[in-house]
Amino acid sequence: xxxxxxxxxxxxxxxxxxxxxxxxxxxxxxxxxxxxxxxxxxxxxxxxxxxxxxxxxxxxxxxxxxxxxxxxxxxxxxxxxxxxxxxxxxxxxxxxxxxxxxxxxxxxxxxxxxxxxxxxxxxxxxxxxxxxxxxxxxxxxxxxxxxxxxxxxxxxxxxxxxxxxxxxxxxxxxxxxxxxxxxxxxxxxxxxxxxxxxxxxxxxxxxxxxxxxxxxxxxxxxxxxxxxxxxxxxxxxxxxxxxxxxxxxxxxxxxxxxxxxxxxxxxxxxxxxxxxxxxxxxxxxxxxxxxxxxxxxxxxxxxxxxxxxxxxxxxxxxxxxxxxxxxxxxxxxxxxxxxxxxxxxxxxxxxxxxxxxxxxxxxxxxxxxxxxxxxxxxxxxxxxxxxxxxxxxxxxxxxxxxxxxxxxxxxxxxxxxxxxxxxxxxxxxxxxxxxxxxxxxxxxxxxxxxxxxxxxxxxxxxxxxxxxxxxxxxxxxxxxxxxxxxxxxxxxxxxxxxxxxxxxxxxxxxxxxxxxxxxxxxxxxxxxxxxxxxxxxxxxxxxxxxxxxxxxxxxxxxxxxxxxxxxxxxxxxxxxxxxxxxxxxxxxxxxxxxxxxxxxxxxxxxxxxxxxxxxxxxxxxxxxxxxxxxxxxxxxxxxxxxxxxxxxxxxxxxxxxxxxxxxxxxxxxxxxxxxxxxxxxxxxxxxxxxxxxxxxxxxxxxxxxxxxxxxxxxxxxxxxxxxxxxxxxxxxxxxxxxxxxxxxxxxxxxxxxxxxxxxxxxxxxxxxxxxxxxxxxxx
Numbered sequence: 001x002x003x004x005x006x007x008x009x010x011x012x013x014x015x016x017x018x019x020x021x022x023x024x025x026x027x028x029x030x031x032x033x034x035x036x037x038x039x040x041x042x043x044x045x046x047x048x049x050x051x052x053x054x055x056x057x058x059x060x061x062x063x064x065x066x067x068x069x070x071x072x073x074x075x076x077x078x079x080x081x082x083x084x085x086x087x088x089x090x091x092x093x094x095x096x097x098x099x100x101x102x103x104x105x106x107x108x109x110x111x112x113x114x115x116x117x118x119x120x121x122x123x124x125x126x127x128x129x130x131x132x133x134x135x136x137x138x139x140x141x142x143x144x145x146x147x148x149x150x151x152x153x154x155x156x157x158x159x160x161x162x163x164x165x166x167x168x169x170x171x172x173x174x175x176x177x178x179x180x181x182x183x184x185x186x187x188x189x190x191x192x193x194x195x196x197x198x199x200x201x202x203x204x205x206x207x208x209x210x211x212x213x214x215x216x217x218x219x220x221x222x223x224x225x226x227x228x229x230x231x232x233x234x235x236x237x238x239x240x241x242x243x244x245x246x247x248x249x250x251x252x253x254x255x256x257x258x259x260x261x262x263x264x265x266x267x268x269x270x271x272x273x274x275x276x277x278x279x280x281x282x283x284x285x286x287x288x289x290x291x292x293x294x295x296x297x298x299x300x301x302x303x304x305x306x307x308x309x310x311x312x313x314x315x316x317x318x319x320x321x322x323x324x325x326x327x328x329x330x331x332x333x334x335x336x337x338x339x340x341x342x343x344x345x346x347x348x349x350x351x352x353x354x355x356x357x358x359x360x361x362x363x364x365x366x367x368x369x370x371x372x373x374x375x376x377x378x379x380x381x382x383x384x385x386x387x388x389x390x391x392x393x394x395x396x397x398x399x400x401x402x403x404x405x406x407x408x409x410x411x412x413x414x415x416x417x418x419x420x421x422x423x424x425x426x427x428x429x430x431x432x433x434x435x436x437x438x439x440x441x442x443x444x445x446x447x448x449x450x451x452x453x454x455x456x457x458x459x460x461x462x463x464x465x466x467x468x469x470x471x472x473x474x475x476x477x478x479x480x481x482x483x484x485x486x487x488x489x490x491x492x493x494x495x496x497x498x499x500x501x502x503x504x505x506x507x508x509x510x511x512x513x514x515x516x517x518x519x520x521x522x523x524x525x526x527x528x529x530x531x532x533x534x535x536x537x538x539x540x541x542x543x544x545x546x547x548x549x550x551x552x553x554x555x556x557x558x559x560x561x562x563x564x565x566x567x568x569x570x571x572x573x574x575x576x577x578x579x580x581x582x583x584x585x586x587x588x589x590x591x592x593x594x595x596x597x598x599x600x601x602x603x604x605x606x607x608x609x610x611x612x613x614x615x616x617x618x619x620x621x622x623x624x625x626x627x628x629x630x631x632x633x634x635x636x637x638x639x640x641x642x643x644x645x646x647x648x649x650x651x652x653x654x655x656x657x658x659x660x661x662x663x664x665x666x667x668x669x670x671x672x673x674x675x676x677x678x679x680x681x682x683x684x685x686x687x688x689x690x691x692x693x694x695x696x697x698x699x700x701x702x703x704x705x706x707x708x709x710x711x712x713x714x715x716x717x718x719x720x721x722x723x724x725x726x727x728x729x730x731x732x733x734x735x736x737x738x739x740x741x742x743x744x745x746x747x748x749x750x751x752x753x754x755x756x757x758x759x760x761x762x763x764x765x766x767x768x769x770x771x772x773x774x775x776x777x778x779x
Contacts, residue, residue, distance in 0.1 A: 028680050029697065030666065030709040030740055033650040035073045036375075036676040038341040039334070041315035043304045045088040045095060051306075051313040052095045052107075053321040053333070054086040056341055057652075057675050059097055059107070062321060062333050069321075069333055072107065075650040079105050079114040081674055087132035089139055092152035096139055098129025104141065106155060117157045118148055123166065130171045131219075135193075140180070142170040147182060163189035165201040176222040181207070183229060185216035188244075209248045213240065219264045223271040224284040228252060230264050241273060253286055262317070267307045274302040279314070294327035295319065339382035342370035343671045345455075346660035349403035352376040353662060353669050354411060355676070358398035363470070363497050365397045365416040365450060372401055372413060372424075375669075383411070383424055390430040395419045400455035400501075404462055412464040412478075414453030421453055421466055421478065432478065440484040444470035445495040455501040457509075463527060467511055469498035475509060475521055485528060489535055492516050502555040502563075506578055510563055512552035517545060518565055518590075522581045534581040538565070538574065538590055546589035547572055548607070556613035556621065558635075564621060565590055566610030570603055571623070573637065593637045604637055612659045614668065617715075617736025618683040622668065624656030630670065644679070652677050666711070666738055682707070683735035686715035690770060695758060699774035700743060707740040708773055710758055717760040724755055734760070743775055753777045 028034050035057060043054035053060045058073030074081045080103040087096050094108035102118040118127055118141065126144030133140045138158065139150040147161040147170055163170065163182040172183045175193065182189040188210035191198045198204065210217075210229065215238065219230040227244035237258035242249040253273075260276035270289055272281045278293010278300040292312055293300040301317040312324040321333040342357035357370025371384025385391040400414035409426035420441045423432030436443050436451055443451050452469035459465060462480035472494050475487040489511075497514035504510065509521040517539035524532030538545025547567060554566030563574040572590035574580060580588035593604040609626035616622060620641065623631040629645035644651050653672035661668045663685040669678045687693075693712040700708055710719060719739040721730040730746055732739050739760075743751055758771045 028667070028678075029706045030680050030682050030738075031706055033075050033677060033679050035075045035650075035652065036669075036678065037071065037073060037335065037337040038675070039320045039337045039339060040317050040341065041303060041320045042083070042317075043086045044306055044313050044315035044321065045086050046306050046308045046313055047088045047090075047095055048093065051308075051321060051323070051333075052086055052088070053313075053315050054083045054097070055320075055335065055337070056083060057081055059083060059086060059095075060321060060333070060335060061107075062323075069335065071335070072112070074652055075677070077112045079103055079112065079116070080119075081652050084129050085131055087134065087139070089134050089152045091134065091137040094152060096132050096141075096150075096152075098132055098141065100128050102127025102129060102143060104129060104150070106152065113155050115150065115155050115157075118143055121145070126169055128169070130169065131173065133173050133175065135175045135180075140173055142173045142182070144169040146170065147173060147180075159199055161191070161198040161204075162201045163191065163204040171216075171218055172220045174220045174222045174227070176227065181220060181222075181227065183210075183217050183220040185218075186212040188217075188220070188229070207244075209244050209246070211248065213242070213249065215239070221264050221266045221271060223266040223269055226284075228264060228271055230261055232261070236260050236276075241271075253282070262301065262303045265305060267305070272305055274305055276301050278302065279305050279312075291327070292324055295322065295324075295330050296328050298332075336378060336380065338373050338375075338380055338676060340370045340373070341675065342368055343657070343676055344398070345400055345658045346669055346671060347401050347403055348660045348662055348669075349405055350408040351662065351664050352403055352408055353660060354401045354403055355669075355671070356398035356401040356413065358396070358415060360397060360399070360416055363446070363452075364448070365452075367396045368398070369396050370398065372398055372411065374411070381428075383428060387428060388422075388424070388430055390433045391419065391422070395422070399453060400457075400467070402456045402458045402464065404458045404464075405460060406458075406462045412456045412458060414456040414466060416452045416454075417450050420451035420468070421456065421464075423464065423478075434478070434484075439478070440473075440476045440486040441466065441468055442471040442473070445472065446470055452498070454498040457501050457503050459503050459507060465501060465503065465509055467498045467501040470495055474498050474513065475511065475519075477527060479527060483528065487521060487523075487530070487533065487535075489513075489519050489521065490537065492537060493519060499552065500555050502557055504557040504563065504577060505561045508577065508581075510555050510557070512555060515550050517547055517550045518552045518555070518563075520563075520577070520580060522578075536580045536583070536588060538580075538588065542589070543585040546591075548592065548603075554610045554613045554624070556615050558615045558621070559619045563590075564613050564615075564637075566613050566623065568609045568626075569607045570605055571608075571610050571613070595638065604633070604640075605631065611656050614659045614661050616661055616668075616681055616683040617663055617666065617685045617738065618734070620683060620735065622659060622661070622681075624659050624670070625654070626656070627654050629654045630656060630659070650677070651679075681735075682709070682738055682740050684711055684738045686737035687712045688714050690714070690768070693770045695771040695773050699776050701776050702778045707742050708775075710734075710739045710741070710760075710771065711737060713737050713739065713760050713770060720759045720761075722757045722759065724757065729756060743777070750777055751775055 037058040051062045062069045080099040082100040085098045097105040104115040106113040128144045131142040141148040145166045149159040151158045168184040188207040189204045191204045213231040215231045215233040218232040221228045231240045239261035241252045243252040262274045265272045279302045281289040302314045304315040314322040323331040344358045347354045353375040355373040359366045374381045395417045397416035402412045404410040411424045413422045421434040425431040455467040464478040466476040473486040499512040502510045511519045520536045522534045549567035549569040551568045556564040563577045572592045574590045612624035614622040619635045621633045632642040653674040655673040657671040666681040666684045717734040
C-alpha cells in the first residue's frame with residue numbers, strides 16, 4: 001500500500017542527500033529503568049587501577065586511566081539493592097559486595113556473580129553482611145549470625161563459623177598472630193587459624209579483655225602489633241577508640257576536638273581513624289603521621305579510606321568518592337544522584353522534578369532535616385538549612401513541595417515545623433518565610449509547638465494553596481499578590497491530620513483528611529470573596545459519597561476533569577466533579593469501576609491499598625500501591641495494561657510512596673521505601689505544533705532491543721511507518737504526544753535494514769511527515 005505519494009516524489013530527493021538524526025533529551029530510552037543513587041559514599045576499596053566505591057544503593061567503579069565512573073546497581077546488573085560494605089579479593093582479582101539482607105555479589109571485570117547462600121540461609125534474625133576480610137585466598141564474611149568462609153575461585157561456601165552459636169551478630173573480624181578475632185557489639189571471641197573445627201562454637205574462646213563498653217562495638221583492627229576496637233555512640237561525639245592490652249580495654253587516644261568517629265582501619269601497619277571532619281593516621285606513639293581531611297572547598301566526613309601506594313581513596317558521606325594524593329590536592333569523583341536518601345513526596349513542572357525529604361510518625365514530626373532536591377537537565381540541586389539563610393535549625397520534616405507553573409524557579413514548600421511555609425526564589429533563598437505570626441497558617445491544635453502543613457499546590461494564577469493539618473480551617477492560600485486567606489470546611493475537618501491536595505482544571509481544590517474522606521472546595525473563581533464559595537465532603541455510605549473507605553490516600557485529576565480517588569481499600573471515580581458542589585445527598589457519589597469475571601461482578605483492583613495515582617499524557621492512570629507495585633490502567637480504567645513488581649521488573653520495592661511523571665519526556669519518578677527509581681513510559685503531553693519532534697534511538701543499531709520512540713506529536717495521533725517507496729510497514733496510535741515502534745511489520749516480522757519514514761495524522765488533519773529513522777538489523 002502506498003501512502004502520501006504526492007509528497008514522496010520530493011522526499012526521495014531529500015533522502016538521497018541528507019539524513020536528520022533526532023536525539024532524545026533524557027538519558028534512558030522508552031521502557032527502560034534507572035535507579036537514582038544518593039551520592040553518599042559508605043565504603044571503598046581499590047583494585048588494579050580502579051577505585052571501587054559503595055553507595056547506599058549501588059557501586060561505582062572509577063577507572064583512573066580514563067577518569068570515568070561507571071555505576072553498578074540493581075538495574076544494571078547487581079543482584080540486590082541496599083549495599084552494606086565492599087572489599088577487594090586480591091587472590092581472585094575481584095571485588096565482593098555485601099548487602100543488608102545477607103546477599104553477596106562478586107564483581108570481576110564486567111561480570112557479576114551472585115553468591116546467595118547467606119541470604120537464603122534458614123535462620124532467624126539478621127543476615128546482614130557487616131564486613132569482609134581476605135585471608136589465605138579466602139573471603140571471610142562477618143554476618144548477623146556467623147562468619148562465613150567463601151572460596152572466591154569456586155564462588156561457594158567452604159565453612160561457617162559460629163563463635164556465639166548464632167546468638168549475636170558478628171560485626172567485624174580481624175586476623176592477627178595466627179588468631180582470628182570475632183567482634184560482637186559487646187564481646188570478642190578468639191579462634192586459632194590452624195583449627196579446622198571452628199564451625200564448632202566450643203572451639204572459640206571468649207576474650208575476657210574485651211568487656212561491654214558504654215556503647216556498642218562496631219570495628220576491630222590490628223595495627224603496629226596491637227588490637228584496637230571502636231565503640232560507637234548514637235550521640236554525636238560520644239565515640240571511643242580502645243586499645244586491647246593484657247589487662248583489658250584502654251582508651252587509645254583523646255583528641256582536643258569532638259571525637260565523632262565513623263570508622264577505623266589499618267594502612268601500612270598504622271592505625272587510621274576516620275573522624276567527622278577528616279581522617280588521621282597515627283604512629284605507634286600517637287603522633288600524627290598524616291592528616292587526610294584537608295579538602296578543597298568542602299568539609300570532610302570520611303566513612304572509609306584505602307591507600308593504593310600513591311593516593312588515598314576516601315568514601316565520604318558528604319562528598320562521595322574522593323581521590324586524595326595530599327592536602328588540598330583532592331579530586332571529587334562526582335556521582336549524578338540525589339544529594340540525600342530521604343524522600344517523601346514529588347512534584348513536576350516544566351521539565352523539573354522536585355523531591356521533598358520529610359516524614360512523620362503518625363501525627364508527630366520526626367525532625368528529618370533532609371531538605372528539598374530538584375532534578376532538571378540531568379543535574380541535582382539541594383535546598384536545605386545549610387544553604388537557605390533564613391532556615392537555620394528551625395525547619396524540619398518537609399512534607400509538600402510545588403513548583404510555580406508561571407515561574408519554574410519559584411518553589412513552595414510545606415513542613416511540619418515552626419516554619420510551616422517557605423517560598424524559594426531563583427536565587428535559592430527564601431522570598432517568603434511564613435509562621436503563624438505572619439500568615440494564616442495555624443499552630444497545631446494538639447499544642448505540640450509546631451505547625452503541620454501536609455501539602456502545598458500552586459494554581460494556574462500563581463496562588464499557593466496550603467493544606468494545614470490539626471487546624472480549625474485546614475485550607476489556606478497565599479495569593480500571588482501577597483495576601484493570606486483561610487477557608488472553612490465544616491466541623492468534620494477540624495483538628496484532623498491532613499494528607500493530599502490537588503487542584504482540578506476548573507480551579508477546584510480536592511483534599512484528603514485522615515478518617516474524613518475527600519473534601520472539595522469551589523471558590524467560585526473569586527479567591528478573596530467567600531460569599532460564593534461551596535464545599536463538599538465525600539465519605540463512605542450511599543448518601544455521602546460512596547467511597548470504598550474514609551481513608552483517602554491518593555487524588556488525581558484526568559483530562560476530562562474526573563477525580564480519581566485512591567483509598568486504603570480500592571479506588572473510585574467522581575465523574576461529574578463540578579456538579580458535586582451543591583448537589584443533594586446521594587447525587588454526588590463516586591463510582592467504582594466494575595468488571596464481570598467468570599460470571600461474577602468485581603471491582604477493578606478490588607480492595608488494593610492505593611498510595612498514589614498519576615495521569616500520563618495519554619490520559620491513562622498509573623496506580624502506586626502499598627504492597628503490589630505499580631499498576632497501569634487504560635484511560636477508562638476498565639483494562640489493566642501493565643503491572644510492575646519487584647518480581648517481574650527492576651522495581652526496587654513493591655511499596656510505593658509517591659510518583660510523578662515528567663510529562664515532557666514521559667519519565668516517571670517513583671519513591672519507594674527503598675529509594676528513588678524511574679521508568680520511562682510511552683506517553684507524554686502533546687505538542688500540537690510539532691515544534692520539537694524527536695525520534696530515538698536514531699539509528700537503531702543491531703544490538704538495540706527496545707522500541708523506537710516518536711515524541712512531540714499531537715494528542716491521539718495516527719502514526720504510520722513506511723519505507724522510502726511509500727509502502728505501509730506499521731501503524732499505531734500515540735499515547736498523548738508519543739508513539740513507539742518495535743521495528744516489526746504489521747504481521748510481526750522484523751523489518752529489513754534501511755531508512756523508514758514516519759507520518760502522523762490527527763482526527764482533524766491530513767497526514768504530515770515528521771521524521772525518519774535508520775534501522776540497522778542483522779538480517
